[in-house]
Amino acid sequence: MTKSTQPSPKDPFASDHSRASLKWGSWRRLLALLIGGLWAITFITKLSKTLRNDFPPLTTICEQPSPAGSPSNLSDFVNEPGFALAAAKRLAGAVKIPTMSFDDMGPVDKDERWAPFEVMHKYLRNTFPLTHSTLNLTVIGGYSLVYTWPGSTTNAKPLMLTGHIDVVPSLTALDRWTYPPFSGTIDEEWIYGRGAGDCKNNVIGIMTAVEHLIRSSWKPARTIVLAFGQDEEISGPRGATNIGIHLEEIYGKNGIAMIVDEGGMNLDTIYGKEFALPGIAEKGYLNVEVQVDMLGGHSSIPSPHTSIGILSKIVSAIEDSTIFQPHLERKSPIWGYLSCVAAHGDSSKVPSWIRKGVSSKEPDMDDIAERFAKTSVNNRYLVQTSKAATIFHAGLKSNALPESARVLFNSRVDIFSSPAKTKEAYLSLVKPVAEKYSLLLDGVSLSDAPSIGNISILPNLGHEPSPISPFAIDSDAWLVFSKAVQAAFGSEVVTAPSAMTGNTDTRYYWNLSENIYRWSPTRAGTKLNIHTVDEKIKIATHVEGIKFYTELILKSDAQLEST
Numbered sequence: 161m162t163k164s165t166q167p168s169p170k171d172p173f174a175s176d177h178s179r180a181s182l183k184w185g186s187w188r189r190l191l192a193l194l195i196g197g198l199w200a201i202t203f204i205t206k207l208s209k210t211l212r213n214d215f216p217p218l219t220t221i222c223e224q225p226s227p228a229g230s231p232s233n234l235s236d237f238v239n240e241p242g243f244a245l246a247a248a249k250r251l252a253g254a255v256k257i258p259t260m261s262f263d264d265m266g267p268v269d270k271d272e273r274w275a276p277f278e279v280m281h282k283y284l285r286n287t288f289p290l291t292h293s294t295l296n297l298t299v300i301g302g303y304s305l306v307y308t309w310p311g312s313t314t315n316a317k318p319l320m321l322t323g324h325i326d327v328v329p330s331l332t333a334l335d336r337w338t339y340p341p342f343s344g345t346i347d348e349e350w351i352y353g354r355g356a357g358d359c360k361n362n363v364i365g366i367m368t369a370v371e372h373l374i375r376s377s378w379k380p381a382r383t384i385v386l387a388f389g390q391d392e393e394i395s396g397p398r399g400a401t402n403i404g405i406h407l408e409e410i411y412g413k414n415g416i417a418m419i420v421d422e423g424g425m426n427l428d429t430i431y432g433k434e435f436a437l438p439g440i441a442e443k444g445y446l447n448v449e450v451q452v453d454m455l456g457g458h459s460s461i462p463s464p465h466t467s468i469g470i471l472s473k474i475v476s477a478i479e480d481s482t483i484f485q486p487h488l489e490r491k492s493p494i495w496g497y498l499s500c501v502a503a504h505g506d507s508s509k510v511p512s513w514i515r516k517g518v519s520s521k522e523p524d525m526d527d528i529a530e531r532f533a534k535t536s537v538n539n540r541y542l543v544q545t546s547k548a549a550t551i552f553h554a555g556l557k558s559n560a561l562p563e564s565a566r567v568l569f570n571s572r573v574d575i576f577s578s579p580a581k582t583k584e585a586y587l588s589l590v591k592p593v594a595e596k597y598s599l600l601l602d603g604v605s606l607s608d609a610p611s612i613g614n615i616s617i618l619p620n621l622g623h624e625p626s627p628i629s630p631f632a633i634d635s636d637a638w639l640v641f642s643k644a645v646q647a648a649f650g651s652e653v654v655t656a657p658s659a660m661t662g663n664t665d666t667r668y669y670w671n672l673s674e675n676i677y678r679w680s681p682t683r684a685g686t687k688l689n690i691h692t693v694d695e696k697i698k699i700a701t702h703v704e705g706i707k708f709y710t711e712l713i714l715k716s717d718a719q720l721e722s723t
């Protein structure tokens with residue numbers, strides 16, 4: 161017996177050199193290995209599930225540039241004495257030109273309502289002479305402007321800054337304006353007038369930034385494209401439509417590094433923290449028109465229901481329904497927004513449904529969506545398809561049963577839905593009416609009784625929701641954007657994703673870039689009454705906007721140098 165075969169007192173399981181004990185020992189080891197293995201598998205599964213559930217983790221989703229983007233001395237000019245007033249006057253000069261878009265705008269060479277756009281072009285030429293002598297200008301669609309400032313590095317994708325030079329009409333309620341809408345009045349604090357906030361401030365701000373950079377002998381490495389549509393307020397049929405086609409021909413699919421347009425949810429203080437809130441996606445669009453056709457007749461011997469009555473039941477069913485619900489997914493801009501607010505807001509102010517919701521392994525998305533929707537009407541329609549009956553036609557004569565009645569519903573389609581799904585939802589409410597009252601629905605009979613008329617869903621206008629632009633710091637475009645925000649508004653400002661309830665010209669630019677950010681560089685409450693009486697913007701806000709555009713150009717160019 162050797163020492164090595166002695167049972168060790170420290171190893172109660174080791175025993176004599178019997179085969180049985182040896183076997184028992186290896187079984188133990190095997191068992192331990194098995195249990196350990198099982199535990200490891202369970203652990204890894206759990207971990208990966210956690211990671212998947214929390215992906216992308218809060219910290220990543222709302223990580224801010226570090227070090228923060230710092231201002232360049234090339235944007236110092238906005239602080240020079242006299243600059244703010246001069247900038248305000250340049251914007252006021254543009255506001256004075258009544259470039260109104262009307263829904264029924266005729267061809268550019270026939271409709272004289274385009275004349276002010278000619279004046280606008282002349283104004284820009286006179287106000288920004290260096291821009292016009294340095295950049296290439298292509299006029300598109302009659303009055304839309306595409307300026308190209310060629311960069312020295314030919315293989316870098318361009319930066320594109322956009323806005324529109326048209327405004328919504330201001331012809332009614334003139335007596336309610338403090339100053340006439342096209343007077344371009346300036347007081348100590350504000351610039352007043354139609355277009356002061358939507359969006360001549362963006363156009364003039366961008367051009368002021370470019371003019372100044374040229375004056376400072378700065379030259380871009382990355383090509384810069386400025387694109388200003390002439391008819392954004394009537395959905396861009398001549399302007400953005402053709403700008404998009406033109407630029408896709410030149411730069412190709414995804415040929416542009418980043419597009420920054422108007423829009424977004426300002427720079428706002430939320431739960432004690434300042435957030436810049438660009439729209440990183442846009443909703444889709446759908447008009448659904450429902451028409452009811454029935455036999456007419458004399459009103460003295462009426463049928464139980466007229467086309468007006470049947471259509472009213474449809475309108476009423478749609479209005480009262482909850483076919484569209486708030487909806488959130490982990491990819492949602494608003495999920496990113498809530499995560500950002502939870503990560504950076506003052507924790508004593510951030511409601512617990514947000515804090516708990518975004519950090520939960522298995523969040524109740526529907527519940528969080530509903531709570532978010534309840535915070536305001538505007539917020540609701542950031543996460544839900546809208547529906548509104550906006551046009552109604554029926555009846556001609558007091559003693560004649562109306563042969564036809566028609567309604568138009570307008571929907572802004574949630575980014576995770578589609579016009580087709582939205583139309584299906586409407587149809588599901590029209591069907592029961594067709595069935596109950598025995599009308600053919602798009603030519604199809606749904607009941608056994610003889611039909612008393614027809615319900616048709618008319619073919620109509622729509623477009624899909626936009627792709628979602630990246631909103632994490634590993635995206636160069638998002639990084640540049642966030643740095644420009646910090647440089648212009650302060651290193652403590654957090655850039656967080658947001659969405660839009662409507663559309664901008666960018667709906668025609670989806671092919672041009674994966675990185676589209678819709679953001680007017682304005683603090684909440686300093687740009688008021690867009691599309692209504694007393695539209696105005698603070699002078700200081702316009703000046704900050706100019707600083708932002710300058711920084712955006714510089715940071716985008718610097719990013720090129722560093723990669």
Ligand SMILES: *[C@@H]1O[C@H](CO)[C@@H](O)[C@H](O)[C@H]1NC(C)=O
Nearest residue numbers: 231232233234235236237376
């Ligand atoms: C601006 O900063 C650069 C370095 O970043 C420096 O070379 C230049 O002299 C500065 N210009 C002025 C006017 O301060």
Ligand SMILES: *[C@@H]1O[C@H](CO)[C@@H](O)[C@H](O)[C@H]1NC(C)=O
Nearest residue numbers: 295296297298308309310311
């Ligand atoms: C500038 O415009 C001219 C004339 O339209 C054109 O030939 C040239 O290619 C343009 N250059 C750039 C950089 O767009």
Ligand SMILES: *[C@@H]1O[C@H](CO)[C@@H](O)[C@H](O)[C@H]1NC(C)=O
Nearest residue numbers: 453454455600603612613614
């Ligand atoms: C309903 O449509 C059918 C064809 O599907 C047509 O024959 C009929 O006249 C229409 N009825 C009314 C009231 O328009």
Ligand SMILES: *[C@@H]1O[C@H](CO)[C@@H](O)[C@H](O)[C@H]1NC(C)=O
Nearest residue numbers: 404405408667668669670671
């Ligand atoms: C984008 O590209 C697709 C496919 O290449 C094309 O069908 C579509 O018309 C383009 N969209 C726009 C707005 O130009």
Ligand SMILES: [Zn+2]
Nearest residue numbers: 358359392422
């Ligand atoms: Zn606008």
